[in-house]
Amino acid sequence: MITLASDFGTPYPAAMKGVLCRRTDARLVDVAHDFPRQDVRAAAFWLREVLPYFPPAVHLIVIDPGVGTDRNAIVVRAGEHALVGPDNGVLLPAARRLGGGRDASLETYVVDERRLEPTEPAGGPVGPSATALSADSDAGGNEGGREGPASATFHGRDVFAPAAADVHEAGVDAPADLEWLDPLDGDPVNCSLPEPTLEDDRVVGEVLVADDFGNVITNVPGDVLAGCDRIVANGETVPVGETFAAVPVGERLATVGSHGYVELDVNRGRGDEAFGLAVGDGVVLESAGTDRAN
Amino acid sequence: MITLASDFGTPYPAAMKGVLCRRTDARLVDVAHDFPRQDVRAAAFWLREVLPYFPPAVHLIVIDPGVGTDRNAIVVRAGEHALVGPDNGVLLPAARRLGGGRDASLETYVVDERRLEPTEPAGGPVGPSATALSADSDAGGNEGGREGPASATFHGRDVFAPAAADVHEAGVDAPADLEWLDPLDGDPVNCSLPEPTLEDDRVVGEVLVADDFGNVITNVPGDVLAGCDRIVANGETVPVGETFAAVPVGERLATVGSHGYVELDVNRGRGDEAFGLAVGDGVVLESAGTDRAN
Amino acid sequence: MITLASDFGTPYPAAMKGVLCRRTDARLVDVAHDFPRQDVRAAAFWLREVLPYFPPAVHLIVIDPGVGTDRNAIVVRAGEHALVGPDNGVLLPAARRLGGGRDASLETYVVDERRLEPTEPAGGPVGPSATALSADSDAGGNEGGREGPASATFHGRDVFAPAAADVHEAGVDAPADLEWLDPLDGDPVNCSLPEPTLEDDRVVGEVLVADDFGNVITNVPGDVLAGCDRIVANGETVPVGETFAAVPVGERLATVGSHGYVELDVNRGRGDEAFGLAVGDGVVLESAGTDRAN
Incomplete structure (x- = not known):
């Protein structure tokens, strides 16, 4: 199985799927192709939350500014998974979780693009051609047209998809046997999701992402809400509920999302709009006191 | 085969697909994941129109406010199909059609979530953890964090997807053999699409949905347009055409949609904007007279 | 394998998938269902760029105003591919490339819809029914309701998907054996993408499409940028870069896209907005002089 994730929208992912289908019969499953554009951290968060639910697979991930x-x-x-993508940190949070949380369990390889067998499009690499505007076109500098197997701007199609297909065919256990892979010298680029500051009656965190419902997902572990009926979020007191329906339709609440973090939501509405919060904004959660009855 | 429908957008459906792939090799086919948010009636309409074109399958449906x-x-x-989702009516119109139109042919079971085997994410259910803000955290109330196998807000991943996978593996004929299913005591929650009022020269209906083209789909059977060249829709006379191209580009018309209902459309334009109509709005159709030549 | 492309959004493509799954076990791969509405030329461009990366397949294409x-x-x-869709030109640019660039290599057949076996929905073709508004309903004219196996407005479900499935089952080599296919008398409707006018120091082209990133894709072959460090695009001088990152974040540049054409882009931004260009707009590229150092 190969999963696909990108910020490409359409139809670029289809070119990746074509390349994959040329090189492998593996089952293909889309994770998402509308991740926030060129936002490594948001994609890293979602992939860490979603990929662990898959069976052993190769994960093709192209968020690649x-x-x-x-x-x-x-x-x-x-572990039993392999992740293929750019060395910009986007793979790391998911890889750590898939590997059981220990960096030491991860093996990282670098793709040598020149040794990777290219995928020739049907009908041949015809492409358009024309005369250069510059009289100086033999003098180096920009070379125009396509240069070699990999385009400069679509490595999803020309590098990552071929690599993912070939890793799948070799088997997740065997990347070291692929002659176009070399062990990475040093550590891959890291991507750490920000950690909240926890104090006794106050937590200072931030918004990691907002989902398509407008639910605001913070980096604050849901445990901080234990025993709370209400909480003060950025100065405003809202109920704490186990479900959206704990409050009337259109009302705000804090809850623990399916990923285990504190979410700021509106029942059947948009939490991002109601709380006025966007990705990266600070979130201060404070105890609303101990005036509960029980 | 398992089909998937939700109002989740992305990437939540991918977590459901991961769970499904962990439990079954069934073919997965997306119906849609951008149904209007938490709109049970709109989803019920579309599912009734689309699912009957599929071969026997398990249909995983999560529109779940x-x-x-x-x-x-x-x-x-x-019939040869099984539908899995919340008991809020969203399954019923499609189930009735798949069952041949007779409620008596439907068998309904309740999922006992506690007996459903959970899907552990790879790397274990680590999740974030922290100290509670409340000094009172052992006193009951909200418990924070994840409690047991099912999250409170993502039953698509934690309940419906496992249930759909396991029904598929058991076979659509055999839900009674699954020990975490009990026959429903009573009737499932109903969802009836509104019926129009038909008179001799006047039909009072309403807008069921608008599609992505902006075509306004009413609940009025297409038969009412038989023999009409023109019709009066909410006071305005428009041509009746068999195809959008029956009128010039940008012009309004009434037609019979692929589902058999009267649609109010614009040739290569948006009917919802041109007619000023949204879901739930009333639509009065009247005869435009019998001044046709033939 | 069957690929699917349309401008349908959702959920109409699911009805096509249902029909396909009823008639074939072929692997289904979505190309895109959000092509610009009823824009034959844009879809023709993208299909020509994307489909050649697929292995031999049947390509179901429904952009059908x-x-x-x-x-x-x-x-x-x-070649080893078959394309199924409306005769409005949308298939032609991709077909020519898949066929190796020679029109003579293409074989075109017409579907006789009356001889194509319909796909009955589960539960039977019940559909809604009602009395006609017109007293004149036996007099011909619009017939209301569904007439025969094919709806008037959803040939994707009722004609193209059945045809694609049956071509797949017969084999791409054997369309002549399908009794509901007749050789086309004459040539299919053409769709030519516009060609730029090339002069020594000036190219007059136009915008073919803008992608989801806002990159403006022109019809000017990338070769014209060979040897250029800068170029004058519609009167404004911008750098030429091999990658978006050749300029600072937020800055404009010209580059050669993955399809081989000149693109006008912004590094991590939207070229369409920055250059004020939309599909069909003219683009004049001129040499920025030869004042390069090397």
């Missing part, structure tokens, strides 16, 4: 620069293309082996 | 409340999770067996 | 008119439903055999 640095495409075409000298950032590496890497393969991270984590 | 009452997630975490005491509404039941149910399995409805309808 | 003339649905229900007398335009034909066609099957085009191109």
Whole structure:
């Protein structure tokens, strides 16, 4: 099985699927292709939460604002899973969880793009051609057109998809046998999700992501709500509920989301709008006192 | 085969797919994950129109504004199909059609979540943890964090997907053999799509849904347009056409949609905007007279 | 394998998938269902760029603003691929590339809808029914309700999906054996993407499409940028870069996209907004002089 995740929208993921289907019969499952554009941290969060529910698989992940620069293309082996994507941190939080939480269990390899067998499109690499505007076109600099097997701007199709397919065919256990993979010298680029500051009656955290419902997902562990009926979020007191329906339709609440973090929500409404919060904003949670009856 | 429908957007459906793939090799086919949020009636309409085109399958349906409340999770067996989702009516119109139109042919079961085997995420259920804000955290009330196998807010992942996978593995014929299913005591929650009032020269109906093209789909059977070249819709006379192209680009018309109902459309434009109509709005259709030539 | 492409949004593609799954076990892969509405040229461009990356397949393509008119439903055999869709040009650019660039290699067939076996929905073709508003309902004209196996407005479900499934089952080599296919008399409707005018120091082209990132894709071959460090695009001088990261975040540049054409982009931003360009707008590229150092 190969899962696919990107910030591509459409139809670019289809080109990746075509390449995958040319190289493997593996089952393909889309995770999402509308992750916030070029937002490594948001994608890293979601992948860490979603990928552990999959059976052993190769995970093709292309959130890659640095495409075409000298950032590496890497393969991270984590337990029975392998993750393939750019070395910008987006793979790391998910890889750590899939590997059981220990960095030491991860094996990281660098893709040598020049040794990776390219996927020729049907009909051949015809592409458009024309005369250069510059009289100086033999003098180096930009070379125009396509140069070699990999385009400069679509490594999802030309590097990551071929690599993911070939890792799948070799088996997750065997990346070291692939001659176009070399062990990474040093550590991969890290991506740490921010940790909240916990005090006795106050937690200072931030918004990690907002989901498509508008639920505001913070980095504050849900445990802090234990025993609380109400909480003060950024100065406003809201009920704590186990479910959205704990409050009337249209009312705000704090709850523990399915990922275990404190969420700021509205029952059948949008928490991001009601709380005026966006990704990265600070969230201060305080105890609303101990005036509960029981 | 398992089909998936929800109002989740992304990436939550991927967590459901992961769980399904952990429990079954069944083919997975997405129906849609962008149904209007928490709109049981709209989803019920679309599912009734779309699911009958599928071969025998398990249909996983999660439009669930009452997630975490005491509404039941149910399995409805309808002919060679089984539908799995919340007991809020969303399954019923499709189930009736798949079952041949007779309520008596449907068998409904309740999921006992406590007996359903959970799906452990890879790397274990680590999740975040922290100290509670409340000094009173052992005193009951909200318990924080994850409590048991099912989260309070993501039953798609923790209840419905496991149930759908296990029904698929047992076979649609055999839900009674699954020890975590009990026959429903009484009738499932109903969802009836509104019926129009038909008179000789006047039909009073309403807008069921608007599709992504902006076509306004009413609850009025297409038969009422038989023999009409023109019709009066909410006071305005528009042509009746068999196809959008029966009128010039940008012009309004009434037609019979692929589901058999009267639609109010614009050729290559948006009927919802041109007619000023939204879901639930009333639609009065009247005869435009018999001044046709033939 | 069958790929699916349309401008349907959701959930209409699911009805096509249901029909396909009723008639074949072929693997289904979505290309995109959010192509710009009824924009034959944009879809034709994307399909030409994406489909060649797939292995031999049947490609079901429904961008069909003339649905229900007398335009034909066609099957085009191109090399080891077959394309199924409306005869409005949308298949042609991709078919030519899949067929190796020679029109002579394409075989085109017309679907006789009356001889195509329909797909009955489960529960039977019940549909709604009612009395006609017109006293004149036996006099011809619009017939209301569903007439025969094919709806007038959803040929994706009722014509193209059955045809694609049956072509897949017969084999791409054998469309001539399908008794509901007749060789097309004459040529299919053409769709030519516009060609730029190339002069020595000036290229007059136009915008073909903008992608989901806002990158503006022109019809100007990337070769014209060879040797250029800067270029004048519609009067404004911008750097030429191999990658988005060649300029600071938020800055404009010209680059060669993964399809081989000149793109006008913004690093981590939207080129369409920054350049004020939309589909069909003219783009004049001029040499920025030869004042480069090397």
